[in-house]
Amino acid sequence: MDIHEYQAKERFLAAGIPVPPGEIATTPDEAESIASKYGGPVMVKAQVHTGGRGKAGGVKYAKDAAEAREHATKILGMDIKGLRVEKVLVTPAEDIDTEAYVGVLIDRSTQSATFMVSAAGGMDIEQVAETQPDAIRRLAVDPRYGLLPHQAYWLANFLYEDPGLVKQASKAIAQLYRSFVDSGASMTEINPLITTPDGKVKAIDAKMSIDDNELFRRPEVAAMRDSSSEPPSETKAREAGLSYVKLDGSVGCCVNGAGLAMATMDLVKYYGGEPANFLDIGGSSNPDKVVSALEIITSDPNVRAILFNIFGGITRCDDVANGIVEATQRIDMKVPIVIRLTGTNEEKALEILEDAGFSAYTSMDDVVEKAVQLANG
Amino acid sequence: MSIFIDSDTKLVVQGITGRDGSFHTRQMIEYGTQVVAGVTPGKGGQSFDGPDGVEVPIFNSMDRAVAETGANTSVIYVPPAFAGDAILEAADSGVHLVVAITEGVPVLDMARAHAFARDKGVRILGPNCPGLISPGKSKVGILPAQIVAEGPIGVVSRSGTLTYEAVFQLTSVGLGQTTCVGIGGDPLIGTNFIDCLAAFEADPDTTAIVMIGEIGGTDEQDAATYVNAELSKPVVGFIAGQTAPPGRRMGHAGAIISGSAGTAEEKMKAFEDNGIAVAKRPADIVGLIQDALG
CATH class of the missing domain: 3.30.470.20 (ATP-grasp fold, B domain)
Known part of the structure; x- marks a missing residue:
């Protein structure tokens, strides 16, 4: 978890490290009044979780409070590498040797x-x-x-x-x-x-x-987590205990295990598609988790097809298949789903899925190819 | 033969009465692992009812468990908050191998545990790993036993289900395994690729090795150099995470590209430069192994 500069400075101060004073402003008015309190020139610094703030114009020197207000007006709301600036740190400008x-x-x-x-x-x-x-x-x-x-x-x-x-x-x-x-x-x-x-x-x-x-x-x-600095879908995933990273493609991926999830995304690319996300659903067959995963994936408007890739080891494939069927009955699905299950009890799992009207596969390559075709078609 | 565990492995399960610990203890006993003891503080003197009437004595502490049963290996299923201490206790108890399954152990706890274990000469596998299995001999951890078979291939991986995928494919075409080892997805792990490669090289029954890596760190690059310099046996490699964006943790705490370091491209190139056959897709692993074996 990344924390903001001003939060890191709070941690530093608590340890005794010499840090110049500073306060957070969320409006140009606040920035101006903080700057006038300090008197002399100040720095106005965007608080976002990325490097290169200076280059993007998110860190500015202001000679007085009026200029601090001007800079804050520009920086607040600015987009830096896809992140919206909600807060600026106003801190006295230091003479640097x-x-x-x-x-x-x-x-x-x-x-x-x-x-x-x-x-x-x-x-x-x-x-x-x-x-x-x-x-x-x-x-x-x-x-x-x-x-x-x-x-x-x-x-x-x-x-x-x-x-x-x-x-x-x-x-x-x-x-x-x-x-x-x-x-x-x-x-x-x-x-x-x-x-x-x-x-x-x-x-x-x-x-x-x-x-x-x-x-x-x-x-x-x-408590220092700033949920406004991440996509809402990632906040929701974390709360549901799922490991999720949003990407820009159109093939939604739902996989058990982090390594297999990455390998699945890579295979989507191999067959000419782009993955919409990384999602590790974990080892259980719990339908609640599948529901959360599907809600998160389908909240992404870029998703044109959803791909399940599950390796049933200790968790049996038929249990997972039942979980998927139950979950999909609980939400309204607008994009096609293709499912690949392999491992323990895979034949039984395929039967369950086909009876419920799904296209089910045992080969990872076949299912990824199909998902890419649906997403691109 | 096999590496790290075999039919002489006498296992103590730390956290045997927990949900995961009890479930996987049953699975291990069913597979034939000699589970000789369990440890749960406060439950010493009780016993764990395993399958087929097997009863496993439970102790309050690791030193008692080892002293009274001669256990030589431990496996840890305790929650992350206590896992660091459990590893230290295990490393101090006389066992020579500690397999830490627990995911989510604070990395600073692990820095201390690894330093302590090095001093004691104890091997840690993991944490955040599926453990290992030597087909037909012993299984320690959570790998599904149904997908393995006895045979000549050594498998080492940072992943769980991706390993199962590869192992299942090998088994399906009749290529069994000497040992399958999951080294774990954390940034600080006790046993790395090189440790496993060296052990497979020394194991006369292993004739070829599958190495499955992922983004983050330089363990695969170091392993590739090691393969070139030290290994006589053919190695087939796969790297997950070619489409992973930089700076984002991909599930595993260790699977993160920092700046420009630790990308899949760089690792695949290190494999190729050092004579490791690179599988572009998981499905290519079997074919490359068959080619290597001729």
């Missing part, structure tokens, strides 16, 4: 939280990693000890020469690790971590993604 990058993420190869720091701040760190790998210092944190003080110091020494700045940065790095762990994050970054002409280190931008598996034990973090 240098910009550095400090990030922590879960690294698969070291199986631990890993720091990356660079004096080349303000840039896309992936790009830095590619073009100047020596400009990044990395440290895998041993989960048994956490980040040790001398390690934070070692990272900070890579950013600055000045002992005063190194001291402030090591403290901020240690606090960032604490914030990462206490938030149950999978990634967090300060980009940039700035120094000011008067010798202060500050975090002026903040990013954080939370490990979804942590949410059950961190209600205060879970």
Whole structure:
């Protein structure tokens, strides 16, 4: 789960990291009054879950409150990479001497939280990693000890020469690790971590993604979810316990298992179609889940055909077939459905489906080809 | 032969009295797995009624279960909130393999568990995995036993049902398996492709290997390099997620393209560059294996 910049800054502040003040505005009026409260120049920053806000015109410098109002008028409601801006952060503009990058993420190869720091701040760190790998210092944190003080110091020494700045940065790095762990994050970054002409280190931008598996034990973090930043169908899927990602194609996919779901989408493409979604319906034959899945898929107006691909292992195919039949009787279907079931008791399942008037298949290729034909035809 | 589990596997089930734990314990006993103990804190002294009159003693803790039954492998069905601790307890109990089925374990809990298990020299499989099965010998986890058969193919995969799909197709044409291993869909897993490839290479009964990967991370790329350098046996590969958009988690916590890294294209290319036959569709896996076996 991604959280907004202003929310990540709240987490940072709670850990003691120096973050400039800031408030959220949802209207130009609010933006103006926040800016006039701060007095001097401010930044008006779109709060959306994507990078590249600056390039898209979603981050603006305003010399005074009137200009903050103008910028807020333009930015609020703006579309950035398909996401509508509902909120802006208004924060005093800082005088910047240098910009550095400090990030922590879960690294698969070291199986631990890993720091990356660079004096080349303000840039896309992936790009830095590619073009100047020596400009990044990395440290895998041993989960048994956490980040040790001398390690934070070692990272900070890579950013600055000045002992005063190194001291402030090591403290901020240690606090960032604490914030990462206490938030149950999978990634967090300060980009940039700035120094000011008067010798202060500050975090002026903040990013954080939370490990979804942590949410059950961190209600205060879970409460930061902004459902307005995702398609309503994805909110509904999450509430129904389904794993769903909306795409742009016309073949609705309903599959049990994430790997098989991805392979099914790939096969749709292979046969000349475009998948409308990723959807993992899980291992059960519960008709309620099938109903939710069908409601979510059919709420997408691009969907022209629906494809079920179910591998019956422990869950028997005939049970799944009964679940599908019952579910489709409960909702009004306007697009054709084709179904493929294979595995345990597949013959019985085919009989059940054919008796209910469905086209049923046992071959994955056959059913995908048919679904693509229906969607494109 | 087989890898990681065989007829000498003596299994303890952590979370044996839960809904999933009890269901799959029955399935494992029916398949012939030696389930020697169960652990549920607070239910020690009771016993679990398995099929065919089998009674499995339940203990309060892993150390007691291992001390009294000689269990050498554990399987974990406990809920995500307690799974991290259950893995640590298992790794400290004397078993040499811990199979963590649970999906949804916080990744920071796993970072700690993996570090602890490495220190103890214990292998973790998973979490968020279907487990493994050595046909005719033992099954640990949730793989459906009906779709496997004894034979010469080793199967390793990050997926569940996609693996079943491939295994079912192999079995349908008479190609049985030495062992089918699901390594799990999480970002931090205890046993990776290379661990399984090395074990299959060392297993004299395995003659060819099917490796099923997906988007996210670089495990497949590393495995491809390893195959080129170390393996004498033919490998057929498949990668799921060619149509997955970047930055979105595709069901599995680990199935996410970060920036430009971890795409299906990059993994398929790594396979091809290193002599692994790439199946474009799941249905092509069987044909490629038959070609490889000549």
